[in-house]
Amino acid sequence: MANVRSIAHNVLYRVLYEDAYSAIAINNAVHKENLSGVDVSFLSALVYGVLERKLTLEYIIRQYSSIRIKKIEKGTLIVLYLGMYQLIYMDKVPDSAAVNESVKLCKQLRLYKSSGFVNAILRNFVRADKAYCLPDQQNIVKYFSVVYSCPESMVTELIATYGQDLTEKALRGILGRPPITVRVNTLKTDKSTLRRELEKQGATVDDISFLENSLNLSAAGSIDQLPQYREGHFFVEDAASQLCAEILGAQPDETIADVCAAPGGKSLYSAIRMENRGAIYSYDIHEHKIKLMEDNARRLGISIIRTALRDASSACELPACDRILCDVPCSGWGILRRKPEIRYKTDTNIDNLTKLQYSILCMSIKDLPSDSVLVYSTCTLRKKENHDIISRFLEEHPDFVGEPIKLPEGIDHIIEEEPYCLTLLPGVYDTDGFFIAKLRRRPT
Ligand SMILES: C[S@@+](CC[C@H](N)C(=O)[O-])C[C@H]1O[C@@H](n2cnc3c(N)ncnc32)[C@H](O)[C@@H]1O
Numbered sequence: 001m002a003n004v005r006s007i008a009h010n011v012l013y014r015v016l017y018e019d020a021y022s023a024i025a026i027n028n029a030v031h032k033e034n035l036s037g038v039d040v041s042f043l044s045a046l047v048y049g050v051l052e053r054k055l056t057l058e059y060i061i062r063q064y065s066s067i068r069i070k071k072i073e074k075g076t077l078i079v080l081y082l083g084m085y086q087l088i089y090m091d092k093v094p095d096s097a098a099v100n101e102s103v104k105l106c107k108q109l110r111l112y113k114s115s116g117f118v119n120a121i122l123r124n125f126v127r128a129d130k131a132y133c134l135p136d137q138q139n140i141v142k143y144f145s146v147v148y149s150c151p152e153s154m155v156t157e158l159i160a161t162y163g164q165d166l167t168e169k170a171l172r173g174i175l176g177r178p179p180i181t182v183r184v185n186t187l188k189t190d191k192s193t194l195r196r197e198l199e200k201q202g203a204t205v206d207d208i209s210f211l212e213n214s215l216n217l218s219a220a221g222s223i224d225q226l227p228q229y230r231e232g233h234f235f236v237e238d239a240a241s242q243l244c245a246e247i248l249g250a251q252p253d254e255t256i257a258d259v260c261a262a263p264g265g266k267s268l269y270s271a272i273r274m275e276n277r278g279a280i281y282s283y284d285i286h287e288h289k290i291k292l293m294e295d296n297a298r299r300l301g302i303s304i305i306r307t308a309l310r311d312a313s314s315a316c317e318l319p320a321c322d323r324i325l326c327d328v329p330c331s332g333w334g335i336l337r338r339k340p341e342i343r344y345k346t347d348t349n350i351d352n353l354t355k356l357q358y359s360i361l362c363m364s365i366k367d368l369p370s371d372s373v374l375v376y377s378t379c380t381l382r383k384k385e386n387h388d389i390i391s392r393f394l395e396e397h398p399d400f401v402g403e404p405i406k407l408p409e410g411i412d413h414i415i416e417e418e419p420y421c422l423t424l425l426p427g428v429y430d431t432d433g434f435f436i437a438k439l440r441r442r443p444t
Contacts, residue, residue: 004039005082005105008046012078015051015341022051022341044177049089050081051340052175055149057084060132064121076114079105083122087130095126140164144171150343154333161383162415166425170381173427174336179206179216180223182234183242183269185300186213187276189233197228209410210429211242232300237265240334240379240424240434244327245269247405247422247436248375252277254322259312259364262289264296264305266327271302281319283310313359315366323373326364328357330378330385334433337426354384361393365400371443373403377436386435387421394439403440 011029014020026047030040050057058069061080069077083102086093099122106115125132135142141159145152148171158167184191191213195205203220215234223229223236242265250256250270258267261282271280282293282305290307297305310316312326331353332342361376368374376393378385394400402420407413415423424434 004042057081059146169427170425178337181239184213210408238432240431244377244436254278257281257321257324264293280305282307318367325375327377330380333381334379370441374439381433390437400439403438
């Protein structure tokens with residue numbers, strides 16, 4: 001039988017200390033160890049759970065440890081995270097199993113000297129009825145930081161941008177796993193047929209109020225094993241990204257450029273909206289991601305996507321387009337549900353990032369004809385990468401004007417912002433955090 005705790009330990013080590021991404025590291029471990037069913041679920045729950053609660057767990061461990069967190073050997077600390085996580089958040093794991101398995105794990109990992117230390121902390125915690133203190137709410141930054149496991153610098157910036165209440169909503173919204181949202185490929189099927197077929201496979205299927213041709217799936221098992229997936233009847237994409245493509249508004253027979261396109265979700269969505277008529281130029285700077293887009297387009301029976309390797313911050317010519325999408329690389333604060341580890345990577349150079357985003361925007365409009373549409377988007381909540389970029393762009397480009405976004409029923413602006421901007425916060429509409437701005441080059 002697979003030792004899932006030991007595999008989780010290994011995955012966490014890779015994510016926390018070797019810069020691996022959680023989803024990829026979990027996936028690799030599942031294949032390497034040949035895991036299935038409950039083992040996969042347990043592994044995901046442990047890894048995502050610990051990453052999502054790391055600062056909370058540290059705060060509690062500190063209350064029971066005689067050694068400072070920074071002085072605890074990395075492998076031992078991960079055993080403690082895992083043990084504490086099971087004791088606090090996993091009702092189905094008996095306390096005795098959480099403690100004993102943690103001690104056993106120390107021995108398996110040859111952390112012989114640590115096993116007594118781990119045993120004492122976890123046992124004392126259980127003996128104390130799992131009592132722990134949280135920071136005083138008078139210091140709201142520290143309190144949010146510990147309760148929602150986000151660095152204080154992140155909490156401070158979010159409160160400055162969104163205020164305390166919306167920040168708390170957003171932070172609460174990044175806990176737990178996101179829904180699996182799919183876009184129906186209306187080139188091959190329709191929503192009610194797909195729903196019926198997926199339900200027959202045992203999936204629970206829900207509508208999304210503001211997206212006509214999309215569904216949320218749960219209990220669907222491994223998505224890429226479903227026949228409807230393999231036959232290209234849908235693709236997976238978060239609702240916020242789908243809404244972004246909806247706002248881009250591609251029409252049949254138009255020409256579209258998607259300058260930061262991989263893995264291709266918004267290009268695929270647009271191609272379906274366009275009934276596979278017209279042309280979509282989907283570019284990305286990373287070669288290995290180009291093939292991914294091509295594979296997806298093929299599976300969905302889409303023929304109008306033309307992929308190419310291209311640096312969007314370069315002056316390379318673009319075809320004359322009706323619409324252009326700059327879905328730029330960003331700090332990713334809106335997708336912490338999917339990549340919980342992002343919040344601990346505090347070394348992002350924000351100035352370099354905003355410089356790149358701004359230059360992608362400026363280079364992408366060089367060949368954009370008058371009266372064409374430009375959409376700029378990010379999956380972050382940082383004002384510097386969102387509203388500030390757009391304000392500067394409009395100031396420096398008087399030939400562009402904001403185009404009010406027509407929102408579908410079921411969704412509305414959450415914050416006060418220009419009608420051509422839309423900010424989505426996790427925890428409000430069960431979407432990723434996202435920013436979309438729609439502009440138009442003035443007609444001549
Ligand atoms: C936010 S993701 C795009 C997601 C995509 N639009 C979708 O809907 O699936 C940003 C993408 O930009 C790409 N990228 C980063 N720097 C780039 C550059 N200078 N030129 C073109 N693409 C770039 C990254 O490889 C990444 O795939």
